[in-house]
Structures are given as C-alpha cells and as structure tokens.
Amino acid sequence: MDLIGAIARCFLAPGSRALxxxxxxxxxxxxxxxxxxxxxxxxEHGLTVNTQAILGHLTPETRVVFxxxxxxPTGTFIEPAQIVALRDAIPRDILLxxxxxxxxxxxxxxxxxxxxxxxxxxxxxxTFSKAYGLAGLxxxxxxxxxxxxxxxRKLLLPNNISAPALAAATAAMRxxxxxxxxxxxxxxxxxxxxxxxxxxGLQVPVSHTNFVLLCFASDEAAVQADATLRAxxxxxxxxxxxxxxxxxxxxxxxxxxxxxxxxxxxxxxxxSH
Ligand SMILES: *Cc1c(COP(=O)(O)O)cnc(C)c1O
Numbered sequence: 433m434d435l436i437g438a439i440a441r442c443f444l445a446p447g448s449r450a451l452x453x454x455x456x457x458x459x460x461x462x463x464x465x466x467x468x469x470x471x472x473x474x475x476e477h478g479l480t481v482n483t484q485a486i487l488g489h490l491t492p493e494t495r496v497v498f499x500x501x502x503x504x505p506t507g508t509f510i511e512p513a514q515i516v517a518l519r520d521a522i523p524r525d526i527l528l529x530x531x532x533x534x535x536x537x538x539x540x541x542x543x544x545x546x547x548x549x550x551x552x553x554x555x556x557x558x559t560f561s562k563a564y565g566l567a568g569l570x571x572x573x574x575x576x577x578x579x580x581x582x583x584x585r586k587l588l589l590p591n592n593i594s595a596p597a598l599a600a601a602t603a604a605m606r607x608x609x610x611x612x613x614x615x616x617x618x619x620x621x622x623x624x625x626x627x628x629x630x631x632x633g634l635q636v637p638v639s640h641t642n643f644v645l646l647c648f649a650s651d652e653a654a655v656q657a658d659a660t661l662r663a664x665x666x667x668x669x670x671x672x673x674x675x676x677x678x679x680x681x682x683x684x685x686x687x688x689x690x691x692x693x694x695x696x697x698x699x700x701x702x703x704s705h
Contacts, residue, residue, distance in 0.1 A: 442587055470493075499528070501535075506645055515528075515530060552579070569594075632701045654670075661697070664696055669683070
C-alpha cells in the first residue's frame with residue numbers, strides 16, 4: 433500500500449487521471465484521490481478484468497494504469513500474456529502498475545511479468561502480506577525501472593521497513609517450500625469451499641487468491657447471510673464500497689472454520705433463499 437501511495441504521489445496531481453477496472457482494488461482509488469487526481473473505472477466482464485475496456489478508457493490526462501492480477505476482491509485472474517499485449521497497446525508515457533499481491537496463488541504463477549519492467553514503463557508490486565502470512569509486519573516490494581524507482585523512493589520514509597519486519601521477510605523468502613505448502617493447503621480448502629457454495633446455489637467466480645467471493649441472488653440475501661454468520665462469530669467482508677451489494681468475501685481460514693461457515697450458509701440457503 434505504501435508503494436501504491438508513493439507511485440500515486442509521484443505520477444498524479446490535480447488535473448491528471450489514473451485508470452483501473454470496475455472492481456479494481458479499492459486502495460487504487462484512495463491513493464489516486466489522496467494525490468488530488470481523478471480515477472476512471474473501465475468495466476469488467478464477468479467480474480474479470482477486460483483489457484480492451486482498459487484501452488477504451490484511456491484519456492489524454494491518464495498518467496497511470498493500476499491493475500491487480502489476481503484481483504481483489506473478485507479473486508479472478510487474467511493471463512499475463514494479455515497484460516503484455518495491453519502494455520504494448522498503451523502509450524509509453526503512461527505508467528502501468530501491475531499489483532501481484534496474490535501472485536503466489538495464481539494457477540500459472542510461472543509466467544512472470546518482471547520482464548516488462550525492463551521496458552522502463554511498468555512496475556510490478558509484490559507483498560509478504562498474503563502467501564507469506566506477514567500482513568501485520570507491513571512489508572512488501574516492487575520491481576521498478578531504475579529511473580522511476582529512484583523518484584518513488586524519495587517519497588518514502590528512508591527507514592520505512594523495521595528491522596524485525598525485514599528479518600521476518602528475509603526468513604520467509606528463504607522458505608519457499610514452506611510458502612508453497614501453505615499456498616497448496618489454502619488453495620485446496622478454498623476450492624472445496626467454493627464448490628460447496630456453488631452447489632448450494634451461490635455464484636462464485638474461480639478464485640486465484642486466498643479468499644472466495646460469494647454472490648447471492650439479492651442484496652437482502654447477502655445482508656441476512658452476513659448477519660447470520662456474525663451471530664456465530666464469523667465476519668465476512670461486505671463489499672458495499674465496490675457496489676457489490678449482493679456479495680460477501682470469505683478469506684480462507686482453518687479447516688474447522690470453513691466447515692462451520694459452509695454448514696451455516698448451506699442451511700441458510702436451503703431454508704430461506
Ligand atoms: C492486500 C493487498 C495489497 C496490500 O498489501 P500490503 O503489502 O499489505 O500493503 C495490495 N494490493 C492488493 C491487490 C491486495 O490485495
């Protein structure tokens with residue numbers, strides 16, 4: 433988030449515009465607005481990023497295109513080759529920021545966008561908050577073209593990452609096997625939960641993250657399901673700020689928790705909806 437904010441402060445100002453997609457990560461909006469600029473939203477198709485729509489929504493004032501892949505809060509993923517084609521089609525003086533916070537969960541994470549950075553017009557962001565489980569330590573990183581990295585770095589506090597956070601991130605990065613085992617376990621639990629929720633009647637896009645988007649038949653059903661779950665101590669994420677009033681986002685938890693949430697929702701859907 434710190435890097436997104438610094439990129440926005442570096443490239444945006446009142447009068448300029450950034451572009452993301454309809455359900456693009458909310459902090460892209462916040463960071464753009466904090467920089468005094470305007471954010472445009474390109475429509476998605478089936479809760480998935482549509483690169484043609486992004487091209488159609490560029491303006492002469494657009495300075496930055498923000499894209500999260502896999503996406504949050506939808507969990508959907510587009511082929512990195514589509515992002516390479518998008519980069520080829522966007523004017524070179526517009527910065528493309530690809531936020532890969534959930535990259536480790538993506539089915540084809542071998543396909544890397546880091547090569548785009550060498551072109552000088554693209555930044556790729558990663559984090560220790562998701563697959564590495566270190567969200568509370570506030571540590572992430574980005575691969576920047578040299579000239580852009582130098583300018584963005586000036587806008588960050590020089591000591592913005594604490595020594596304990598750096599030590600933990602270093603140890604986490606060295607334990608690739610541990611990270612991959614966690615990702616495999618979470619992904620299995622996620623897919624099992626998602627298929628049960630589809631069988632129970634919810635619309636659930638295929639997720640490439642550590643959460644599942646649950647779409648109910650109506651806004652009221654989502655509100656009631658949320659209240660029912662909260663009464664049992666489970667807080668799912670409401671997505672009103674994205675305009676997804678009929679959806680809840682469930683982060684994958686322990687096996688026991690997922691079982692309990694699945695049973696509560698199966699009962700809820702069988703009796704009243
Ligand atoms: C969680 C998340 C972030 C924020 O990551 P931090 O490193 O915790 O600041 C950024 N982008 C996306 C898409 C995320 O889901």
